[in-house]
Every structure is written in structure tokens, then in C-alpha cells.
Amino acid sequence: MALYIGKRVLYGFIAIWIISILSFIIIQLPPGDYVSSYIANLAAQGSSLDQAEAENLRIFYGLDKPWHIQYLKWASRIVTGDLGYSFEWEKPVMSVIQGRILTTVLLALFALVFTWLFAIPIGIYSAVHKYSIGDYLATFLGFLGLAIPDFLIALIAMWFGYSIFGWSVGGLFSPEFGTAPWSIAKFLDLMKHLWVPVIILGTAGMAAMIRVVRANLLDELSKPYVVTARAKGISEWKLIMKYPVRMALNPVISMSAYLLPYLISGSVIVSVVLSLPTLGPTLLKSLLSQDSYLAGGIIFLIGIFTILGTLISDLLLLWIDPRIKFEAR
Amino acid sequence: MSSESNIEKVDNINSEERVSVASQGQLIWWRFRKHKLAVFSAILLLLLYLTTLFAEFFATSDPLESEAFRGLIQPQPIHFFDEGKLSPHVCAMEGTRDPYTYKKTYKPNCDKKTPVEFFTKGYEYEWLGLIPMDRHLIGVPEGYLAEEHIFLLGTDIQGRDMWSRIWVASRLSLSIGLVGVTLTLIFGISLGGISGFYGGFIDTIIQRIIEIIRAVPTIPLWMALSAAMPFSWSIVQIYFSITLIISLFAWTDLARVVRGRFLSLREEDFVTAAVLSGANERRIIFRHVMPSLYSHIIAAVSLAIPLMIISETALSFLGLGLQAPAISWGTLLQGTQNVQSVALYKWLMIPAFPVVGSILLFNFLGDGLRDAADPYSD
Numbered sequence: 001m002a003l004y005i006g007k008r009v010l011y012g013f014i015a016i017w018i019i020s021i022l023s024f025i026i027i028q029l030p031p032g033d034y035v036s037s038y039i040a041n042l043a044a045q046g047s048s049l050d051q052a053e054a055e056n057l058r059i060f061y062g063l064d065k066p067w068h069i070q071y072l073k074w075a076s077r078i079v080t081g082d083l084g085y086s087f088e089w090e091k092p093v094m095s096v097i098q099g100r101i102l103t104t105v106l107l108a109l110f111a112l113v114f115t116w117l118f119a120i121p122i123g124i125y126s127a128v129h130k131y132s133i134g135d136y137l138a139t140f141l142g143f144l145g146l147a148i149p150d151f152l153i154a155l156i157a158m159w160f161g162y163s164i165f166g167w168s169v170g171g172l173f174s175p176e177f178g179t180a181p182w183s184i185a186k187f188l189d190l191m192k193h194l195w196v197p198v199i200i201l202g203t204a205g206m207a208a209m210i211r212v213v214r215a216n217l218l219d220e221l222s223k224p225y226v227v228t229a230r231a232k233g234i235s236e237w238k239l240i241m242k243y244p245v246r247m248a249l250n251p252v253i254s255m256s257a258y259l260l261p262y263l264i265s266g267s268v269i270v271s272v273v274l275s276l277p278t279l280g281p282t283l284l285k286s287l288l289s290q291d292s293y294l295a296g297g298i299i300f301l302i303g304i305f306t307i308l309g310t311l312i313s314d315l316l317l318l319w320i321d322p323r324i325k326f327e328a329r
Numbered sequence: 330m331s332s333e334s335n336i337e338k339v340d341n342i343n344s345e346e347r348v349s350v351a352s353q354g355q356l357i358w359w360r361f362r363k364h365k366l367a368v369f370s371a372i373l374l375l376l377l378y379l380t381t382l383f384a385e386f387f388a389t390s391d392p393l394e395s396e397a398f399r400g401l402i403q404p405q406p407i408h409f410f411d412e413g414k415l416s417p418h419v420c421a422m423e424g425t426r427d428p429y430t431y432k433k434t435y436k437p438n439c440d441k442k443t444p445v446e447f448f449t450k451g452y453e454y455e456w457l458g459l460i461p462m463d464r465h466l467i468g469v470p471e472g473y474l475a476e477e478h479i480f481l482l483g484t485d486i487q488g489r490d491m492w493s494r495i496w497v498a499s500r501l502s503l504s505i506g507l508v509g510v511t512l513t514l515i516f517g518i519s520l521g522g523i524s525g526f527y528g529g530f531i532d533t534i535i536q537r538i539i540e541i542i543r544a545v546p547t548i549p550l551w552m553a554l555s556a557a558m559p560f561s562w563s564i565v566q567i568y569f570s571i572t573l574i575i576s577l578f579a580w581t582d583l584a585r586v587v588r589g590r591f592l593s594l595r596e597e598d599f600v601t602a603a604v605l606s607g608a609n610e611r612r613i614i615f616r617h618v619m620p621s622l623y624s625h626i627i628a629a630v631s632l633a634i635p636l637m638i639i640s641e642t643a644l645s646f647l648g649l650g651l652q653a654p655a656i657s658w659g660t661l662l663q664g665t666q667n668v669q670s671v672a673l674y675k676w677l678m679i680p681a682f683p684v685v686g687s688i689l690l691f692n693f694l695g696d697g698l699r700d701a702a703d704p705y706s707d
Contacts, residue, residue: 011537011540011541014537014541015540015541015544015545018541019545022545022550026550026553026554026557029553029554029557030557143689143692143693144685144689146635146688146692147635147685147688147689147692148685148688149639149642149643149684150643151643151646152662152681152684152685155662155665155671155678155681156678158668158671159671159672159675159678162668162671162672163672257544258543258544261543261544261545261546261547262546264546264549265546265547265548265549266548268546268548268549268552269548269643269646269647272647272666273666283549283552284552284647284649287552287553287556287649288556288648288649290556295553295556296553298549299549299550299553302546302549303545303546306544306545306546307544310544
């Protein structure tokens with residue numbers, strides 16, 4: 001078991017390493033480097049920098065070195081929590097995105113919980129009442145959820161909110177809490193706003209999860225142990241919840257590992273449409289203005305969250321499904 | 330009565346015999362035919378792809394022609410009858426400006442009619458970029474002003490006709506799915522096949538790569554990679570880069586399907602028989618294993634295409650995909666990025682319908698194909 005956990009943690013580190021390389025490539029992709037952007041910035045403000053000074057700056061930042069040395073330098077700074085400097089905001093990247101990290105994580109986590117809360121019961125119902133009207137309805141809604149991209153659902157929600165209820169759906173805080181420091185009142189205010197994007201984000205993953213629960217439970221329902229339990233006279237409800245559902249839930253946990261990156265991906269677009277204060281809109285802005293350290297930093301952070309999430313769901317599966325312990329040996 | 334049941338019996342025997350001698354392709358086809366929804370979707374999709382060839386023929390005005398004074402006109406319905414007589418026309422839209430808000434609003438004025446003609450001459454275009462033509466399905470006879478035209482689905486903020494734009498946009502949006510899936514197929518089949526056939530160390534490496542790719546959120550990476558494309562690139566360059574970027578992360582599902590099938594087929598008796606009779610690796614892969622994979626691959630492909638279409642739409646919607654002169658459903662939806670336009674100019678959301686529709690059709694088709702792919706299961 002320790003071996004299994006060790007293996008998983010090792011994979012996690014390898015994945016983080018690969019993501020750091022990807023982020024570094026993204027930082028390097030736009031033409032020009034830190035210093036040429038800096039010079040362009042200075043020129044925009046009316047001052048200038050001569051050739052020798054520019055060269056000195058390049059040496060100071062190590063931009064004259066080959067790329068792998070630059071990568072090592074960048075990576076070693078990342079380990080200390082320094083993600084570089086944002087040209088557009090003229091602040092360190094970390095202080096630009098600090099306030100938005102928590103909202104991003106909360107949005108994805110709540111969307112995952114929402115998906116579980118609705119998809120599992122619907123999936124169980126669909127499997128137990130196979131080919132009933134409810135089953136067909138669930139399948140149809142699932143297809144619709146798969147077919148409508150997140151940002152379209154967000155647009156439709158916005159339109160509904162505006163034209164029917166007169167709300168402007170969007171944002172995560174009431175104006176008075178926007179810049180206020182974190183407090184219980186601010187957190188409650190966040191909860192009041194969070195449910196709309198959570199539902200929007202949750203629908204797409206829900207469709208896939210309903211199908212997984214349904215398919216797995218259908219497989220389990222026809223197994224002999226279910227027939228045996230039924231022959232012994234256990235009530236149908238108790239029987240289903242006690243045996244086959246528990247078996248069918250394992251794939252749900254392992255699927256959540258893949259759902260998390262999907263949710264974080266989706267949250268970027270949904271946040272842009274609903275202008276939520278998460279990392280998404282900042283990422284889009286930084287990409288459009290070629291603020292490469294900010295963009296690379298955000299992508300790196302988003303990558304780390306998902307890998308942590310995947311790791312947690314792996315360990316969760318280990319705890320729930322004891323058979324894995326034996327396989328790992 | 331008894332003779333009838335005899336005939337039925339004979340029929341049954343015949344059909345049973347037919348099943349037992351049918352080829353795998355026939356079995357798959359019979360299975361697929363039973364999925365009415367999937368067959369229906371397949372036909373509709375074929376028609377849809379066929380219409381993209383004639384997109385300009387369906388368009389009513391030049392999709393790129395912008396006229397500031399006809400911006401944001403609401404959709405105009407065609408009236409087929411005029412005082413009891415068949416004479417298709419649309420009511421002219423008259424714009425008035427609100428003296429306080431300066432917002433221009435259009436009202437149909439049915440005293441001024443613009444006749445609608447079918448198979449009429451309209452703006453000139455080159456069919457498939459080769460043959461100059463000017464025929465259109467619907468149009469307005471010559472001599473009418475630009476704002477007296479026909480706007481079946483309204484106009485966008487720059488006065489471009491939405492109906493025509495949606496038709497022309499379908500060409501890029503739908504084809505990006507096919508082109509992207511071809512790349513995905515190449516990556517998926519080769520890597521999945523290698524992984525499943527050889528197993529062992531190579532398999533472990535490829536599986537780890539797949540796991541890592543699946544653990545990375547794709548949209549931020551797509552966004553970053555497409556934002557890095559130089560502004561000077563042509564539409565064609567951007568188009569192919571976008572498909573490449575999307576398929577770079579999309580091949581993993583297909584690779585998993587192919588690997589799984591390879592792993593199970595490797596243990597089948599007919600493969601062992603082929604090995605024993607001295608067939609070489611290439612012959613085993615392409616002659617014995619691949620044919621029983623085609624159906625699964627086709628099913629996986631039809632489920633991968635809609636993902637491609639969604640991805641392109643999302644990227645273009647954010648302004649990171651296809652750029653201005655190119656039109657896809659995603660770029661058309663860019664006009665709806667704020668509450669104001671969604672609330673006031675509802676018709677700007679219309680491009681969402683072909684997106685959702687085509688994705689639904691592909692999903693129905695893929696579902697039917699996946700069921701039919703394994704004709705021997707129950």
C-alpha cells in the first residue's frame with residue numbers, strides 16, 4: 001500500500017515537472033523576451049534604455065544563457081513561490097492572482113460535489129428503472145448536457161436571469177464585498193453568488209457521470225450475488241443500496257480524477273462569460289496582451305491544482321476500494 | 330392459421346441461417362439499422378455536410394459585406410401571401426433613433442414590401458473557389474437598397490446578414506471536426522496500437538503519457554498555444570494550427586480504445602493461429618487484428634468529432650481561435666459576450682443552434698455506432 005501511494009506521488013511529481021516545462025514553453029513562445037517587453041514599456045512611458053543597459057539587464061536576468069539554464073532558473077524561483085513579474089499589472093504575478101486562487105478552487109470543487117449529488121441518484125434511478133420514462137428523460141438530458149458547450153449554458157443562464165428575473169447573473173461578490181478582506185460575511189456572500197456558475201459548470205460533467213453510474217450499476221444488477229440477496233428476502237431498496245451501488249461507485253471516484261481537469265478547463269470559459277473573479281478571465285487577458293509570465297504562472301498553478309485533485313481521488317479510491325491494495329502488491 | 334405459422338418458421342430459419350453466415354460488416358450494418366435515431370442522425374449529418382459545399386447558394390447576401398446603417402436589424406419572416414395571392418415578400422425594416430438613448434430600433438413597415446424571389450441572381454461568388462456563380466436559393470431582385478434586403482435571421486452589429494454568415498461559417502466549423510479527427514486518428518491508432526500490441530515497457534510509457542495529458546486541463550493550454558500564433562499568419566495557417574493544437578490533446582481517448590481492443594484481441598485464438606502459421610507482425614496487425622477494430626474506431630471517431638467542434642467554437646468565441654475575416658460559428662458567437670447584447674439582441678445567439686444541433690447528431694450517431702460496433706455481444 002505504501003508502495004502504491006509512493007508510486008502515485010511520484011507520478012504526480014513527474015506530471016508537475018512536465019507541466020512546468022509546458023508553462024515555460026508558453027512563456028517563451030511569444031516573440032521577444034522580458035527585456036524587449038520592458039523596453040517597449042519604457043518607450044510607451046516616454047523614457048528609453050540604451051543598448052548597453054539593455055544588455056546588462058539581459059545578463060542580470062540570465063536571458064543571454066541557453067534555454068535549459070533559463071528554465072532551471074525559472075523553476076528554482078517557482079519552488080520558492082515566485083512566479084515572475086507581470087508587465088501589464090506591474091506587480092509580481094503572485095500578488096495579481098492571489099485573490100483569485102481560492103475562488104477558482106472553490107468553484108471547481110463545488111461543481112464536482114454538485115455533479116456527485118445529482119448524477120449518482122439519477123444514475124441509480126436510471127439503472128433500476130431501466131427503459132422507463134425517467135430513464136429516457138435522464139438519457140436525453142444527459143445528451144443535451146454533453147452537446148451544449150459550457151459557455152453557451154452560461155449565456156443562456158445570463159439571458160434567462162436578465163429577461164425573466166431582471167438579475168444580472170455574473171460576478172461572485174456583491175459590490176460592497178468586492179475588495180473587502182476575507183470575512184465570514186464575505187464568504188456567505190460568495191456562497192449566494194456561487195451556485196449559478198456551479199450549476200452551469202456541473203451540468204456537462206453530470207451527463208457523463210450519469211452514464212457511468214447507470215452502465216456500471218446495470219452490470220452489477222445482473223450478478224448472482226444480487227439474486228442471492230433477493231432470494232434471502234432483503235427489501236429491494238436496502239439490497240440495491242447495500243451491495244451493487246457500492247460496487248458501482250468505484251468507477252465514479254476514479255472518473256472524478258478526470259472530471260476535475262475538465263471542470264477547471266470549463267471554469268475558465270464560464271468565468272470569462274460570467275466575468276467571475278477566478279483565474280480564467282485573468283488568463284485570457286494575459287494571453288491577449290502577451291503578458292507571458294502571468295499566463296505561464298496561471299497555467300502552472302491550474303496544472304498543479306488538477307494534479308493534486310487527481311492524487312487525492314486516487315488515494316480516496318484506495319480507501320474506498322480495498323481490492324486495489326492487493327493489486328498494488 | 331397453421332400454414333401461416335409454418336411460413337413464419339421458415340422465415341425464422343432463413344433469418345437464422347442468414348445471421349450465421351453473415352459477414353461481420355453485415356452484422357454491424359443490421360445492428361446499426363435498428364437504431365432509428367442513429368440512422369436518422371447519419372442522414373441529417375450527410376445532408377448538413379453536403380450543404381456546406383453549397384453554402385453561398387443558400388446565403389442571401391455577401392457574408393462579409395458590412396453596412397453600418399443596417400446594423401442589428403431583428404430577424405424578418407417571409408410572408409408568402411399578399412392579400413390572398415401567392416407573392417412572397419418581406420416587410421421593409423424602418424429604423425428610428427431614440428432621441429434620448431440614441432439606440433436605433435427597427436420596425437417592419439408592411440406598406441413597403443420587398444419581393445422575395447427563388448433561384449434568383451444575387452452577389453457574385455466563386456463556387457468551391459473555382460467556378461464564378463451568382464445564383465442563390467432566395468434573394469431580392471436588383472434595384473433595392475442595401476437596407477431593403479432580406480434578413481431572415483437579422484444582422485449583426487456591423488450590419489452583416491446573420492443567415493448568410495451562419496451558412497458560410499458552417500463550412501469551417503464542420504470541416505475542422507473532420508480534419509482534426511484525421512490527425513487524432515493518426516496519433517491515436519499508432520500510439521494506442523503500439524501500446525496494446527507490444528505491451529511491456531513501451532506500453533507503460535505511453536500509458537503514463539496518456540494519464541498526464543488527461544490530468545492537464547486542456548482549455549487553458551489550448552488558449553495559450555493559440556494565443557502564441559503570430560498575427561501575420563493566414564487563415565489557412567491558423568486553421569491548421571488550431572486543428573493541430575486541438576488534436577494534440579484529443580487523441581488519448583482513441584488511443585485507449587485501440588489499446589484495450591488490441592490487448593484483448595492479442596489473446597484470441599485466431600491471432601495465436603496466425604502466429605503459429607508463421608504470419609509476420611505486419612500481417613497479423615493489418616490482416617487479422619485491424620479488421621475487427623474498424624467498427625470501434627469509427628464509433629470513437631464519431632464521438633471525437635463533436636468534441637473538436639466544441640473546442641473550436643469555444644476558442645473562437647474567446648477570440649483566440651479563427652480570426653476576423655474567417656467565419657465559424659464560434660466567431661459569430663463573439664457578439665454575445667455580454668449581458669446587454671444577449672438581452673437586447675437575442676438573434677445574435679442563433680449560431681448556437683447549429684452548434685448544439687450538429688453536436689447532438691454526432692453524439693446520437695456515435696452512440697448507435699458504439700452499440701453496433703460489437704455485433705456479437707448479446
